[in-house]
Amino acid sequence: MKTVETEVGSVLAGTISAITQRSIFNRLGGLAARPIQQLTPQDRLAIMAELENSVRLFARRNSVELIASCAQVLGAAGEPASSKDTGAESSGATEKRLPIEQEKDIATARLEAWSEAVRIGLSKFTSVKVATAVSELARNIVFYAGRGTVELRSLRDDRGPSLQIVATDKGPGIEPRKLEEIWAGTYKSQRGMGKGLAAVKKLVDDFHLDTGPGRGTKVTCLFRGER
Amino acid sequence: MKDDSLPIIQIRNCLLVSIQTELHDRLALGLQESLMERVRSADAKGVILDVSAVEVIDSYITRILNDIGKSVRFMGAECYIVGIRPAVAMTLIEMGVELDSVNTALNLDLALEKLELLQS
Numbered sequence: 001m002k003t004v005e006t007e008v009g010s011v012l013a014g015t016i017s018a019i020t021q022r023s024i025f026n027r028l029g030g031l032a033a034r035p036i037q038q039l040t041p042q043d044r045l046a047i048m049a050e051l052e053n054s055v056r057l058f059a060r061r062n063s064v065e066l067i068a069s070c071a072q073v074l075g076a077a078g079e080p081a082s083s084k085d086t087g088a089e090s091s092g093a094t095e096k097r098l099p100i101e102q103e104k105d106i107a108t109a110r111l112e113a114w115s116e117a118v119r120i121g122l123s124k125f126t127s128v129k130v131a132t133a134v135s136e137l138a139r140n141i142v143f144y145a146g147r148g149t150v151e152l153r154s155l156r157d158d159r160g161p162s163l164q165i166v167a168t169d170k171g172p173g174i175e176p177r178k179l180e181e182i183w184a185g186t187y188k189s190q191r192g193m194g195k196g197l198a199a200v201k202k203l204v205d206d207f208h209l210d211t212g213p214g215r216g217t218k219v220t221c222l223f224r225g226e227r
Numbered sequence: 228m229k230d231d232s233l234p235i236i237q238i239r240n241c242l243l244v245s246i247q248t249e250l251h252d253r254l255a256l257g258l259q260e261s262l263m264e265r266v267r268s269a270d271a272k273g274v275i276l277d278v279s280a281v282e283v284i285d286s287y288i289t290r291i292l293n294d295i296g297k298s299v300r301f302m303g304a305e306c307y308i309v310g311i312r313p314a315v316a317m318t319l320i321e322m323g324v325e326l327d328s329v330n331t332a333l334n335l336d337l338a339l340e341k342l343e344l345l346q347s
Contacts, residue, residue, distance in 0.1 A: 129321070199323065202321055
């Protein structure tokens with residue numbers, strides 16, 4: 001049977017010693033022996049949060065790739081609620097919907113975005129930009145709206161692969177006056193530095209913002225692969 | 228929750244922190260506070276933050292690093308960030324985010340070297 005331990009273990013084999021793997025799985029507790037098919041979205045988040053820390057700590061090299069591969073083996077049989085494949089590989093389009101509700105969801109979203117960017121063939125540098133943009137957007141959701149979602153849509157056409165990111169929340173929205181300050185770079189929030197949104201706009205190839213007082217906020221942006 | 232602090236290692240009169248985990252709000256504040264305390268109690272001349280294990284630095288993490296740099300400077304010590312990955316540096320440049328309250332060095336060795344120059 002495919003359990004978390006057997007599948008993640010086969011990913012980590014060769015890079016992380018058996019003894020260290022043992023201690024990683026011990027930290028996962030009962031989740032380690034759980035069949036992958038029976039994992040709930042919450043289980044996956046908990047496992048990935050733990051794995052991200054451990055793999056970074058113990059694998060000095062390729063930790064990014066390892067973490068991405070772990071996400072893949074865990075997500076391959078993921079719950080339809082959190083991840084759904086629209087159309088098979090033939091159409092080349094896949095979609096992932098990530099709930100953002102607390103601070104640790106930021107790390108998970110970042111990681112999922114990264115692994116998705118690598119999977120569809122974006123360059124290493126672009127993948128870091130993707131992960132950074134998702135980090136900013138997810139952080140904005142947690143800080144200002146409390147909860148929301150980040151959707152990742154990968155597309156492939158004759159111009160190559162691209163990844164669309166849609167961050168949606170039903171928070172307070174951004175007032176026009178505040179928005180002007182944000183684009184001018186003069187806005188300073190109490191908690192963050194108020195630079196996140198402007199930073200994302202500079203990173204992406206295409207940017208669209210839909211927001212207003214009481215309307216929530218929806219950011220749609222696109223990363224294109226290099227041709 | 229798990230252990231909520233990062234280990235601070237002292238090398239001569241420098242303090243070293245290797246950031247190997249997600250820097251969330253509480254952890255960052257705790258780090259800033261304990262670094263202040265240690266700079267004082269150890270008479271530290273420098274603080275080195277190793278971010279070589281950090282794959283993504285966004286504007287929020289940048290603010291945290293700048294804040295730590297500022298507070299270390301207020302105490303009369305210098306703060307060095309070491310091990311910023313090439314892709315992270317490129318991303319920060321594109322975002323137009325500045326790391327202006329800290330010094331940077333390619334690696335730990337070079338940071339120690341620079342700090343030693345400061346002490347002489």
